[in-house]
Amino acid sequence: MREWIFVPGLLLSLAAYGPAPGRRGTADLDRVLQSAVAQKKVPGAVAVVATPEGVVWQGGTGYASDTIFAIASMTKPVTSVAVMQLVEAGKVKLDEPASTYLPELAKVQVLENGTLRAPKSPVTVRQLLTHTSGFAYEFMNKDLHDFVAKGGAPSMMAGGDGFLKAPLLYDPGTRWEYGISTDWLGRLVEKVSGKDLEAYFRLAIFEPLGMKDSFFNVPADKQARLATSWQRTEDGRLVAQPIRARPSGGFLSGGGGLHSTAADYIRFARAILAGGALDGRRILKAETIELMGRNHIGDLSLRPFPSLMPQLATDGAVLPGGLEKFGLGFALNTRAIEHGRGARTLTWAGIFNTFFWVDRERKVCAVLMSQMSPGLDEGPRRLLEDFDQAVYAWLP
DSSP states (O other): OOOOOTTTEEEEEOOOOOOOTOOOOSHHHHHHHHHHTTTTTSSOOOEEEEETTTTEEEEEEESOOOEEEEGGGHHHHHHHHHHHHHHHHTSOTSSSSSGTOOGGGGGOOEEEEEEEEOSSOBBBBBHHHHHHSOOOTTTTTTTHHHHHHSSOOOGGGGGGSSGOOOOSSSSSTTTOSTHHHHHHHHHHHHHHSSSOHHHHHIIIIHHHHHHHBBBBBOOOGGGGGBOOOEEOEEEEEEEOOOOOOOOTOOOOOTTTTOOHHHHHHHHHHHHHHOOOOOTESSSSSSHHHHTSSSSSSSTOOOOOBOOOOOTTTOOOOOOTOOEEOOSSSSEEESSSOOOOTOOOOOEEEEETTTTEEEETTTTTEEEEOOOOEEEEEEEHHHHHHHHHHHHHHOOO
């Protein structure tokens, strides 16, 4: 078991899992986290590393090991796995129009030069999984932002699911743009399965994987473990924000509504690393994991993230890892990184600076969680880069 000690405002890890045979000590991994907090790159962080052997290292500073984080867009890979479970069951087809399952999508239009028109082709399930559907985020797309500001569609900042009435910003399949596609996939899972996402995830993913601290709505008896969130101010300081459970308000966001712990999410990552199973419980077939880890956007490429709300997301930020392509629910790097990730490592992140990756080539996965805004602030981004390098330097 991990032992933690409280030092005024700081939690320090005193002991980690011992290094597996053939591995060096873990001092550099601990040092990366502790240095990042000392230099105020992040308010705190919890991290876990696993291989096919199991969890081989975990550490943290600033947050307890069982802290529950708002993982935001790290919900998306979970929703994508749920969709692929339905594909395996023959209930959903990847290249079928998504309106087959969600008739309201048959009416979606494209916003072009301030006016709405019919799309040249219907949005497919595969396009929702790869963010090539044409949907965007209002805080990342000026055309959509202006359309919402003029009352054309409800804002996602208002809460609830009204933002799903947003139009497409381009024809399906013609561009990669990050947006609300996975929220539509969450609706698809609910419609096809007949269960809400909380119930479906619990039954089909969380219980099989032993993820006991992952929720849309955090139970009252666990809310004391919610992470304190911090905001980077204009002068560079980190200011604590009031702790809140971020209740779903009845809408369960498949694109960003989950809370989880590093210990829980590493179990999800380990299942992906192992080809869809963990501790004898299978959530997907190995061939389905292989399919999800292929490039599904062809010649299209990922782009830096724009931001119209700098307090929420850093403008022009790039998620580390040499990411160029997108699979079914995960970003991918097409080439191996020297002294780093293998080719086609599956990865994504959450806007409150939670991160994970699954490297199937070099047989390692990791989770790194902090809780602060803006997303991909230079501090947590640098921490992720340093942690990434330290993990691969440590591996045999």
